[in-house]
Structures are given as C-alpha cells and as structure tokens.
Amino acid sequence: MQTIDMATTSLRDLNATLQAQAEATNQTAWEIVNPKGSHAIAVGLDAPIEVTVKGSTGYYCAGMNKQATITVNGSVGPGVAENMMSGTVIIDGDASQYAGATGHGGTLIIKGNASSRCGISMKGIDIIVHGNVGHMSAFMAQSGNLVVCGDAGDALGDSIYEARLFVRGSVKSLGADCIEKEMRPEHIALLADLLERGGCDAKPEEFKRYGSARQLYNFNIDNAY
C-alpha cells in the first residue's frame, strides 16, 4: 500500500504519480489522506490500480478515469467521474451535481444521494445510485444505464437518446420526450447485474424503466441534413 498525504504532497505531484503508473505496475494499492475537499483528485488515471481517498473531495474527483478503481470514503463535489472511460468509481457518501457527466464507460457507484444533473449527457457509463438523484438527471443521456434505488427529481431524462433509466422510487416529473417503458426479461436481467455490481440489495422487479419516446425533432429523419 502506497500512501500519499495531501497535507505534504501537492495535487499536481499526486496526480502525476498516479498517472505514471504503468499497466503492469506492482504498486496497485494507493491511499490518499487529508483530501480536505480538494479539487481534481485522482484524475486522468490509466492503469488497473486501486485508489482509496480517505475523506471528502471537491470538484472533478476521478475525472477521465480509465481502468482504475477509485473509492472515496466521504462525499464528493460537483463533476465526480466526469467523462470516465472505464474502471470503477465508488462514493461512500453523497455526490454533488453532474456526477458521471458525459461518461463513456466504466461504473460509477454512489452509496448516498446524487444531486442535480446526475448522468447528464452520459455516453455509455453505468451509474448506480443507492439514494436519490436531483433534477435534470440523465439530461440528453445518449447511452449507458442509470439506476436509482431512491427517488428522482424533476425532468428526469429530458431529451434522452438511447440510455436506460431504472428508478425504484418516485419520479417527480419526466423531462421532454422521456417516458416509462415496459420492463422485459432482458431488462430485469440487465438490472440484476447492475444492482449486483453496485452492491444494492434491491430487487429488479421493484424498478420502473424509463427511456426515450423518440418523438423529438432530431429523431425524425426528414429533419436530417
């Protein structure tokens, strides 16, 4: 286990050290102490290492992640795991706005609540939230899965494309062109796998599925250039 103390190591050095880990590194376990709400912790990693942040972070934690497994023993500020490509990010506490925004792949697990715009413009990432998500979540979501074990706020899935949204609790309102959809066996199977990966004890049958009605302007081929 390698420990980096942010009280004595600069953010730039911390990220440079983690980013320098090669695919076949022997130093696979890292611990970051004294994060004290700092921004941009453990961003741009590209190695199959495990990083644990001991405390809460600020903006953009674990952004652009590839391969790494990053766990935060606390809450995170806005933009956690933004534009993640692969790997896993686990938040023990809550996440602020636009968690997992634009993520292309990998898995983001939030054990508390996520606030507004969770999964905005997601492009293939799987996001599993144990608690609630705020308003405008999955806005313009293009691909991937958003699982919400609690409730969703206003305008869920506004202008959504092909992403799948699964919500166990209430949905305050659906956004434009987002509708409830049938839960077919393949969705139950998909959700069962997501719940297991997310460490949720919820049953897939308790969820409703939401997705695109494909009625907006951009879905009409006659409007193509």
Added chain:
Amino acid sequence: MCGIVGLFLKDRSLEPQLGSMLTDMLITMTDRGPDSAGIAIYGDDNPNISKLTVQSDTPDQYFATLETDLGTALGSPVHLRRKDTHAVLHIPRGQLTAARAALGTVNPNIRVMSSGDTVEIYKEVGLPKDVAARFDLRSMSGTHGIGHTRMATESMVTTMGAHPFNTGPDQCLVHNGSLSNHNRLRRKLQREGIHIETENDTEVGAAYLTWRMQKGATLGEALESSLNDLDGFFTFLVGTKDGFGVVRDPIACKPAVMAETDQYVAFGSEYRALVSLPGIEDARVWEPEPATVYFWSHDHTSTPTEKAA
C-alpha cells in the same frame, strides 16, 4: 464565480472564535473570488445602542470630526470606533433612522455599509486575506456571520460592488451567481423610491428584498417571491439579527454545501471552506435543495424550516 461562507453558532462558547473561524473559511474561498471580500458579523445585542457601519475612501479626513458632528446634529451622544476605511457608529437605540438622516446632512459622501442593532458589515476591494487583515476580522466575536469573496461579472470592482449588501435593519445579503433582469428591476424599484447606488446586480437583489419587506412581506416570503421575480442564477445567503437563511434558484448550478453539528450550522460554496471547523468529520453535511428556503435562528435552533416554493 464568487464564494460564500456563513457560520451560525449554537454553542455560545465558540462566540469569541467566530471571527477567526469565518476568516479561515473566507480565505479558503479566495480562488472563487479574489477581487473583493466582505463580512457581516452579528455581535452583542446591547439594549441601549444601535450601530451604523460607515465607510469612506478618505477616512482620515471624513472621520476626524464625525463623532461630534453627528452627535450635535442628532442631539444625542454618538460613539465612533474606527477600523481602517470603516467606522462603527454607536447610536442610542431607537435613533437609527434619525442618525442616517443626520449623516446625510453632516457628510453625504460617507457611505453606509450597514445599519441595525447588532450587525456590522466590512467590505473592501482586495484579496480576502488582505481585507480580513485590514479590519482585523479574526479578533471579532459574535453569534453568527456571513461572508463573501467576489469575482465580479456584472459590475465594477469597487467597495460598493462588494458584498454583503444591507437590505434592512440587521439584514444583509450575499450572492453567488448573476441576475439577468437586474436592469429592468432596478428601474422598477427606483420608481418605487428604493435607493440603489450602483450598477451591481446583487444590490438590486438586496433592494428587491428590502422593497418586498417594506410592502409587508416577511424575509421568508420575500425570499420565496424572489424565486419568481429574479431571473438568473443565484445562491443567496441572508443574514438576520437571529440567524441566517439560504435559498438557491430552481436550476441550482451555483454550489452550496451545509454542515450542522450540535455546535454550529455552517455554509460554504464548497466543502473546502468547512474542513477546518471543529467536529466537521462527524457533522451532517448536505446540499441545500433548489428553490427551497431554509432558515436557522436562535429562536428555532437546529430545525431548518423548509417551505416549498
């Protein structure tokens, strides 16, 4: 961008440290707002006096005889305590309105930063750490306070463009965001006879709250109606004699984090601002909901009153 901090003490033993705790929080928010800083601090409630905090860019000249001149004009003794470009005038309780009018005749160039029974507002252009040092904010004690670090977008970097803005007796406002309908609203409020001094958007927000309360609204009602009448982005923190309130616009893109323990309720634009507070590791930390008015006061400690807006 801008940074906001606020601290409301439940544990009276922390009161001597209020200035020091708020100063640390304010300085941590420097990179959200390096061009100006300000703080409103609520101190002892002396039943015999009220306070006017005034400012001048030429304090040596303007403050030299202010104590006696204002005392003579008012016909009551006035005590002046100078801090850098600011001075706190102690006025006999009940004569605040008369004192403001008298000040206008004694020296109309002196600016009023705040008026009330317990509030003092200090704000200037410069890095938060420098502003804090000029006014020796660390040494101040009090029951609660709010502060602001400014990154100007809507108006000039001036003392009068810095926050907090006094909205009424013992009330003040700090703002993170930008209002987009402030020009039209300023004209409307000016027609209503509300005094607005600068081109600043937040001053219009503050004047709006003042106007609504003059029309009979409570502060809570004024904040709720602000959700309909103000266009743009805002996270507001409002100081009152008893405590503070928080409201965010419905989009809520301007950040806000709150923490509560048995000893205090704290507000920060970012969690970073809160990390030095005692017992923060075990505090309840959460993000205030959009379009929801929250209040903490010494009358209703520890139960935030949420009102659907």
